[in-house]
Amino acid sequence: MTAIRGVLFDKDGTLFDFEETWRGWAASMLTDLAAGDAARAAALGARIGFDMERRNFDPASTVIAGTPDEIVQLLAPGVPELTEAELIERLNDAAALAPQVEAAPLGPLLSRLRAAGLKLGVATNDAEAPARAHLAAAGQEDAFDFIAGYDSGHGGKPAPGMCLAFAAAVDLPPNAVVMVGDSTHDLLAGRAAGMRCVAVLTGMAPATELAPLADAVLPDIGHLPDWLRL
Template identity: 35%
Template sequence: MFEAPDSPGTSPFLPAARRLRGLVFDLDGTLIDSVEDLRAALNRLLAGRGRPPLERSAVQAMVGDGARKLVERALTAAHGAAPDVATLDPALTAFLADYEAAAAVHTRAYPGVREVLTRLRGAGLKLAICTNKPYAASVAVLDALQLSDAFDAVIGGDSTPARKPDPQPLQAALDALGLPPGGAVMIGDGPHDALAAAAAGTGFIGVTYGYGTAGFAALTPAPITIDRFADLPARLGLTGG
């Protein structure tokens, strides 16, 4: 049985239900480390425009708000000014076509992800992805890493009109799972995930190894966090093997 690790109702970031029925996961920085493939595709885009490559740290800081914002930030960094729509739209199209064709060359699941997802499903929980990454790119990565079968639903950054921190995509994930907010917990690596969870009425658990974790410090109250994905079952109160 899953039980919330703390008393429900004391924080918008604590799991909201005594008995959990489902979990909704962010993707990049939570389940997978995808920066190197994103960086490679961005640098190919920039090279075609005669611009120098971006370092990993720069790309990591750009991730989290969807592909359009990622490409916009990369072009802004490369040119010193934000691109106009006439520049950004074709650049985004080119980036997505390139990235989706080679989305899992260097991308890997974080340690413990496969084993923990199998355990969670075995415990009867429904699982979904809620990411700001476009749907097609998300599915391409999940398929390449052989993780697709672990999830009952995938909500991408273009699956709904709004993206996290707006709660709309998280609500779409809950609807796809057939769950009320109080029966689910969101797991993510940044404040967008935590704020979406609070607005949607789910619980939230943050991972400290991801891309946006520095933003947790600005949240009041501070969210529950785990340092390793393998710690998630225990944090949820899952007992047994």
């Protein structure tokens, strides 16, 4: 079996804990879009699978693995005063400012992986600009050899474009890369690219949903070095 020489991470739910990071953002963003009208905010939340009263996501919410464009398609009918371009700008601006909760201490983990000679990348269905803002805020943007969002020109997951672009960028065959993610979108993208896949449970999907598509299911990315035998 080809040795793993690169690790490609999803961002939300993988590098950062999904619910701890995004439920506060969702509540604030929906309240802002609804101009403080609680009933309207709740209705907007229902469109994207977010319960404003309980402050939690439905596991089937498009926000979990979808792109901003897909989220806008759901929200737009409830915010007719904004164009789709204005709405996506509002979402991306708010997302860039969302405080991120690390799924595991990123500094020591990424340093250990780089010290082992591994190439590192991020492939997210978020936009690239907020993704870079989140990694920079965590002090880790420079730890990655490759960062791509759904708008970086490679398409979004579950298509394999971002995965293949990472492999090409770091001059590795796809079978020397492991895709690490918390959703079936991540794992399907990795599989389609010919990569090995590791699932983590810091998103919303249960192990039973992820296991059929993964070579391993880990509690969080902090367990990755042991799986890699570093």
